[in-house]
Amino acid sequence: MKAECPVCAATIELLKDAVEGELLECPDCGTELEVISLDPAILAEAPKEEEDWGQ
Amino acid sequence: MNKIKVSIAGGSGYTGGELLRLLLFHPNIEVAQVTSEANVGKFVYKIHPNLRKSTQLKFSSINELEKCDLLFLCLPHGSSMNRIDEFKNIAERIIDLSGDFRLKDKEEFKKWYHHEHSNPEMLNDFVYGIPELHREEMKNAKLISSAGCNATTSILALYPLYKEGIIEEDRTVIEVKVGSSEGGNKFSESSHHPERSGSVRSYMPVQHRHTAEIIQELSLGKKIEVHFSATSIDMVRGILATCHVFTKQPLEEKDLWKLYRKYYNDEPFIRIVKENEGIYRYPEPKLLIGTNYCDIGFKKDEFSNRFVIIASIDNLMKGAAGQALQAFNLMYGFNETTGLEFPGFHPI
Numbered sequence: 001m002k003a004e005c006p007v008c009a010a011t012i013e014l015l016k017d018a019v020e021g022e023l024l025e026c027p028d029c030g031t032e033l034e035v036i037s038l039d040p041a042i043l044a045e046a047p048k049e050e051e052d053w054g055q
Numbered sequence: 056m057n058k059i060k061v062s063i064a065g066g067s068g069y070t071g072g073e074l075l076r077l078l079l080f081h082p083n084i085e086v087a088q089v090t091s092e093a094n095v096g097k098f099v100y101k102i103h104p105n106l107r108k109s110t111q112l113k114f115s116s117i118n119e120l121e122k123c124d125l126l127f128l129c130l131p132h133g134s135s136m137n138r139i140d141e142f143k144n145i146a147e148r149i150i151d152l153s154g155d156f157r158l159k160d161k162e163e164f165k166k167w168y169h170h171e172h173s174n175p176e177m178l179n180d181f182v183y184g185i186p187e188l189h190r191e192e193m194k195n196a197k198l199i200s201s202a203g204c205n206a207t208t209s210i211l212a213l214y215p216l217y218k219e220g221i222i223e224e225d226r227t228v229i230e231v232k233v234g235s236s237e238g239g240n241k242f243s244e245s246s247h248h249p250e251r252s253g254s255v256r257s258y259m260p261v262q263h264r265h266t267a268e269i270i271q272e273l274s275l276g277k278k279i280e281v282h283f284s285a286t287s288i289d290m291v292r293g294i295l296a297t298c299h300v301f302t303k304q305p306l307e308e309k310d311l312w313k314l315y316r317k318y319y320n321d322e323p324f325i326r327i328v329k330e331n332e333g334i335y336r337y338p339e340p341k342l343l344i345g346t347n348y349c350d351i352g353f354k355k356d357e358f359s360n361r362f363v364i365i366a367s368i369d370n371l372m373k374g375a376a377g378q379a380l381q382a383f384n385l386m387y388g389f390n391e392t393t394g395l396e397f398p399g400f401h402p403i
Binding site: 007008009010028029030031032048 | 312313331
């Protein structure tokens with residue numbers, strides 16, 4: 001099952017047992033991605049953890 | 056298998072020393088002689104102390120050079136072209152690391168080097184030394200002219216864009232920040248430590264000679280203009296080229312990812328470095344010290360049709376000795392990465 005990285009357009013092979021919500025890193029651009037759909041296989045940038053600087 | 060017997064003419068400079076460091080550990084090479092007129096009879100490690108216990112070679116005079124399979128020329132600019140016939144009698148194959156045979160056009164040579172070429176009929180006999188552009192020619196070459204360090208960085212950064220014709224050909228601006236080793240091992244008032252330390256010196260805002268190589272290699276049959284400036288910063292090794300290009304049509308970053316992947320995915324020494332997080336998101340010269348890599352990144356300006364292409368190398372490696380050894384490997388059919396596998400240090 002193949003999906004496209006939404007950041008760099010690299011083709012990424014998903015594991016057979018991939019599940020929605022799974023996180024992975026794009027091997028080309030290193031962006032952390034989330035599997036948001038399996039059929040069709042769609043990836044999105046994973047939400048980044050916001051840091052609270054106390055402001 | 057017999058080793059390839061090589062010698063270095065002009066081995067006391069930084070480029071010669073770096074090349075010797077690589078050659079001594081190449082499994083298919085025997086280094087026969089290294090010349091330096093100022094150091095005849097001295098152990099080479101007296102000049103290149105990093106090579107202590109790696110070799111007991113002593114410097115020879117250039118007039119004592121014996122026949123070998125390949126001769127590397129690391130002589131000052133202007134020396135190779137005057138003695139090239141003599142060198143061709145010493146070795147069947149030559150890799151010249153000076154600027155003497157980089158340009159194909161004698162008028163261009165005169166324009167940028169401010170004197171006539173003494174062997175203009177030979178300018179087209181040399182293959183220009185960037186393997187990523189001239190790999191097939193190198194495989195059968197007898198004569199190779201290694202590219203200038205700033206030119207190498209700039210050309211590799213921009214080649215896919217010019218090759219595809221997707222940027223305005225006359226608007227490219229390149230600013231390189233370079234380390235002090237680019238200036239060679241001859242000292243001057245300006246290299247005196249109290250003057251040099253901490254300085255950011257615009258040493259060649261215009262008319263740098265490497266501009267001619269960049270134009271030559273990126274023209275690809277079209278008339279182009281490249282606007283090049285060089286700034287020397289407080290760093291010993293390394294080049295960071297920041298290139299501003301303007302696309303003819305609106306493009307997204309994904310388009311450039313695809314483009315650079317198309318040209319460089321199979322290149323052993325080119326890496327696309329562009330990450331959204333972490334400390335080193337774009338090419339960083341210090342991570343490339345001692346390596347033969349050229350790292351390339353890019354960023355789109357969301358408010359215009361400008362892309363900034365960022366590229367970095369170690370000027371003494373991919374910009375000189377490493378590039379020359381890569382060419383050597385191609386000439387002799389060795390694995391292109393032999394002797395060039397060092398991945399660099401971190402932290403450094």
